[in-house]
Amino acid sequence: MEIIQVVGLALIATVLILVIKEQKPMFAFLIAAAAGVVIFMLLIGKIGAVIEVLKRLAEQSGMESIYLKTVLKIIGIAYIAEFGAQIVRDAGQESIASKIELAGKVLILVLAIPIISIIIETVMKLMPV
Template sequence: MDIGQIVGLALVTTIFLLILRQQKPVMAVLLSIVFSILVFTLMMSKMASILGVMQELTRRADINQFFLGTILKILGVAYLGEFAAVLCEDAGEKAVATKVEFAAKIIIAVLALPIIIAILESLMELMPG
């Protein structure tokens, strides 16, 4: 599915959402969730091809697979955190969305620690003394 089809589907969904929000707000939230999951599912193959390219580049550059895995986990947490936060906001739950974003940031920071430590250790090895 290309961007034109996604935009078309988004416009149709938006029109339905505008109508449903006035008459059946719960159905509007459900439609929004279904649309979001559909787009996310459709993009899985694109994400898989990006993953393949990143794995190949990592292999060619002889970089530790641990770093790629960590970066991919961080990207996954970021995407899923934003995805969930936006769904919460669409449902009118801004406070819940904020907590999801906060949790995602903390998890990202924890996941990034080994990479930060490895960078600092490399820098310390380069420094004289």
């Protein structure tokens, strides 16, 4: 029941933040950031298990590993960009958070180009000339 740990940690951090925010806003932000990092660390093991299952399925299907690696990189960029943007938003910097999200989207697009081109080539081969 990892969700109980996550929610418990989040509730404790929230109470601490509410108590400290008026006196020391910087400490409140640090508590929020630390809680986010700890929650992320609690989930790392689960993410690793999912990646192993996906690798095994890709090997069994005969899919080239480069495609799985690319998709995993894309997912990683999405999660990290979202995590970073939320932390920056917590600090009250909405414009910087938006820039983080934009950077994540551009990097995802760059990584997706080889996959998109393979899909287009496959569709073109299937179409009658």
